[in-house]
Amino acid sequence: MTSPKTVLITGTSSGMGLATAIGAAQAGWTTIATMRDTGKAEALLKAAAEAGVADRIQVKRLDVTDSESIAACLDEVIAEHGRLDALVNNAGAAHLGTVELMGVDEVRATMEVNFFGMVAATRAALPHLRATHGRVITVSSVGGILGQPFNEAYCAAKFAVEGFMESLAPVAATVGVDVTIVEPGPVASEFVANLGLDLPAALAAAGPYAPALQAYITRTRDIFSHAQTPAEAAAPIIDALTGDRPAVRIQTSEWARDFVATTLADLDGSAVQSLTNTWVR
Template sequence: MNTQDNAMKTVLITGTSSGIGLATAVAAARAGMRVIATMRDTGKAEPLRRAAAEAGVADRVEVLRLDVVDPASVSSCVAEVVDRYGRLDAVVNNAGAGRVGTIEIGGIDEVRATLEVNFFGVVEVTRATLPHLRASRGRLITVTSVGGVVGQPFNEAYCAAKFAVEGFMESLAPVAATVGVNVTVIEPGAVASEFVASAVPDLPALVDAAGPYAPALQAYIDRTMKSFGTAQTADDAAAPIVEALTTEKPAFRMQTSDWARGFVGTKLTDLDGSAIQSLTDTWVR
């Protein structure tokens, strides 16, 4: 679709204060869409506003508050968008938070908190917006991760949440299609953004607290830091999301890089799990 085709389409994107969400908001506006860029703390909106202004699309980006773990916040934001613009054509579930650790050390509360943001937040936004997407025969796009397909060491809670999102969306997709809503999941690999820093704000303290798992955790961290040294940019990761927003019939599952396609492909053809276990074992030794 060209920019003119998208001129009156309204897309709501969660988690736009940085990283993939910010890049997607600007790219969608450049594609001609009206972007409702949401975030939990609108005091962090200045980088997005600056990027939108530099791209010449500030007039097509509106910042609203939406906290995905607060149902009242979600309902209020969605109602405001529909009241103001009369429609909602697409939703990009992007908000999320990383969590590095292991169950024996971190405990169950960390698992619950990770699922609350990464899974239940997606479910809540989806529930609130589906009636409006039905009305517009729109798009529901969710940023998951290669970690939603491949379980990764010291990412038990995060991968559990992303696996849950993938299962939820894969199950929802044929149902939503019967009422005209297209469902897509986007699977990034390593992306250069603030996501890693938010997932592990204090690496030395994390390793110190890991007890018998400290050597494996240090090996994992060393390997991960190297992989993020060659990570794709947030702009590159946003490109497939905009493709899913604008192409006539996007695929259900889309990766954001050749590396991500290869990694996910290994899992999807690994019937007994041995290939992935052999691969990820090298990350902790």
């Protein structure tokens, strides 16, 4: 008997991570659904039961900012299942602010969760993925391709993710490991809600940046009113997980493809600036 393929997914308590865990289990994978606080697993477990895949999903604690937590989780996975065939780096945190109004510690914290946590998880998983000729799938963002107002720290982290994974891809391929970067656009999930933004307070604290912040928030709320569902955004991740030869870079929607195309063809930066200037005026 061949053991079922095993995938470890970070950040599965809600949104895309939760939907990806359900989709992976539906595709027949043993799914290790990890989260920093396993007390928040209720939504995932309920969705798994409703989808009839509760027996394929195992919830484990993993904090991507804690190397000991990562190592302990992977040790358990290998001890219990004997293999790891894929890692989905999904854990992340939004951050809204501009550099004059935020501390450098906020930037470091945003990088820690969105970039260094991904690096640590990938580094720890690679020996096991080499053994199975597995794959690393990392959730970036269209904000990893095109810098967005009031998202300096978040976009910096996602730009770093893109550069890291694009650079790793040819190296990992020499040892049989596929690397894929997934770029969602707006997704209707708790990711943005978790900002905990008090808009009146934020505007009051924004000083000379208040008009630009108000314009940006208005524009962003309109965009998110037409967002993908988490399941829609997770579908390309499942395709990358199960397909024979996943692309190195995948956008989750036509909107996202059009959006990143703006900057990928923008040699002097003028097209991006023409676009983003309209978001803050």
